[in-house]
Amino acid sequence: MRQRTIRKAVKTSGIGLHSGKKVNLEFKPAPENTGIVFRRADKNFFPIKADVSYVSKLAHATNLTKEGISIATTEHLLATLTGLGIDNVYVDIDAEETPIMDGSASAFVYLLKEAGIKKQRAEKKYLRIKKPKHFLKGDRRISIYPYDGFKITYTIEFDHPLIRLQTRTIELKDSEDFENEVSPARTFGFLKDVEMLRKNGLALGGSLENAIVIDSDKILNGHLRFADEFVRHKILDVIGDLALLGYPILGHVVAYKAGHEIHTSLAKEIKNDPESYEIVNAGELDFIEKEKEVSQVVEEPSAI
Ligand SMILES: [Zn+2]
Numbered sequence: 001m002r003q004r005t006i007r008k009a010v011k012t013s014g015i016g017l018h019s020g021k022k023v024n025l026e027f028k029p030a031p032e033n034t035g036i037v038f039r040r041a042d043k044n045f046f047p048i049k050a051d052v053s054y055v056s057k058l059a060h061a062t063n064l065t066k067e068g069i070s071i072a073t074t075e076h077l078l079a080t081l082t083g084l085g086i087d088n089v090y091v092d093i094d095a096e097e098t099p100i101m102d103g104s105a106s107a108f109v110y111l112l113k114e115a116g117i118k119k120q121r122a123e124k125k126y127l128r129i130k131k132p133k134h135f136l137k138g139d140r141r142i143s144i145y146p147y148d149g150f151k152i153t154y155t156i157e158f159d160h161p162l163i164r165l166q167t168r169t170i171e172l173k174d175s176e177d178f179e180n181e182v183s184p185a186r187t188f189g190f191l192k193d194v195e196m197l198r199k200n201g202l203a204l205g206g207s208l209e210n211a212i213v214i215d216s217d218k219i220l221n222g223h224l225r226f227a228d229e230f231v232r233h234k235i236l237d238v239i240g241d242l243a244l245l246g247y248p249i250l251g252h253v254v255a256y257k258a259g260h261e262i263h264t265s266l267a268k269e270i271k272n273d274p275e276s277y278e279i280v281n282a283g284e285l286d287f288i289e290k291e292k293e294v295s296q297v298v299e300e301p302s303a304i
Contacts, residue, residue, distance in 0.1 A: 001124045001282035001291055003087040005029045007116035012107065014099025017073055017187070017211070018061060020204035023095035027115060030088040032122035035246055036081055038064065038071040041094040050078055052244040052267040060202055062241050062260045072097035075240030075260065076187075080108040082243045083178025086117065087124060103186035103210040104225075105236055109179050119291075124282040129251035133276050135266040140257045142238075142266045147252035148287045149173065154235045155256045160190075162214060166231035172239070182239070184225045185232035188212035191220065238263045245270060247279060 011026040030037065036050040048054055048066045056065035061073040077091060077098055083105070091098075101107035134143045155167040170181050189203065189211050197203040203211075212229065213220040226232055238255055241263035255262070270276050282288045 001288050003032050003120040003122045003124050004085055005031075005034075005088040005118050005120060006086065006112060007118045010111050010115040012099065012101075012111055014101050014107075015205040015210075016095065016097030017100035017103075017205050018059075018202045019072065019095070019097040021095050021097060023093050023097060023099050025099055026090075026092045027112060028090040028092060029118065030090050032088060032120045034088040034090075036078065036086075036088075036243070037090050038074065039090055039092045040069055040071070040096075041092045043069055045092065049246075050074065050244055051246055052264060052271055055244065055264045055268075058261045058264065059200070060197070060260070062244075062264060070096050073100065074098060074244075075237050076100075076105045077108060077240070078243035079236045079240030080105040080112065080178075080183065082239050082248060083172060083182060084109065084112055084117070084175045085248070086112065087248075088120065100187070100205060100210045103188075103212070104233070105178075105183040109183045124288075125247050126250050126280050126282065126285070126288075127245050127247035127270075128278050128280050128285075129249065129270070129276065130278055131276050133266060133269050133273065135262055135269055137262060137265075140259070140262050142253065142255040142258045142262050144249075144266060144270065145252045145254070146250075148250060148285075149252075150249050151252045152235050152238060153252070153254045154231050154238065154258075156231050156234055157257055158230075160214065161217060162219060163230055166228045168228055168231050168235065170232075170235055178239075182232055182236050185229045185236055186210075186212050186225065187233055188214060188230055191215045234258070242267055250280075250285075 009028040013024045038048045039045040054064040057063045062075045063072040129146045132145045151171040153169040157165050208221045
């Protein structure tokens, strides 16, 4: 298995969920071993690598800050790049916050499929969990266990008749698992919280176009995309937040009532404990599909 970037640059635009500001987004191919690097096109392409060491504010989104420059609401983009198996890419935006699109990752999947996937020569690397790690805060918790694949079991519990307890396990074996089972799930919020969020300068771009809005007994935007769309969106969020470890993960994530702060705290716990993981080349893992000899292949068809 080799590293992947995209075949060509692709762009879109939208508004930031929390800032409400218009933003242009462009994905560009990046060399081997670059990882995922955000760049502020409005600040001389100032780069911020998608790495847990740059996590800053965690107010209903995961933001990165380096030398006073920030990239806000990174999680849906990072989840999509992980879900589609893209290792190296530049993500250029010309404002502080990424575009929320329809509140899901579908638009990013569509755009990256349009760009196409390009296999590179270097071998793909994984972050393999070697021993269980946990993070707890009150009744919220998350754990990760060794596993020969990437699997997420997520449980949410809300005192609300339309949600209550939802639990789901999703294993990401290939990009279709992410595309079909996870990417369409939209972010959600409660109408009763909107006023408070806006007072705090959050959700200024939020609307029925980009979030499921839940009233006391009904959903204001009609039909859900999945009966358990809410827990699927939390799975989307945790995939994006754990992408800040910098490599695709081999492990089983189990989360209960977690959120961005809990997800990124686990990522920090892992990173701060070098005994808990190892970085391995795909060739050392017998359960990872083998590909043709590098020398025989320069480019592959663009299908994801
Ligand atoms: Zn989200």
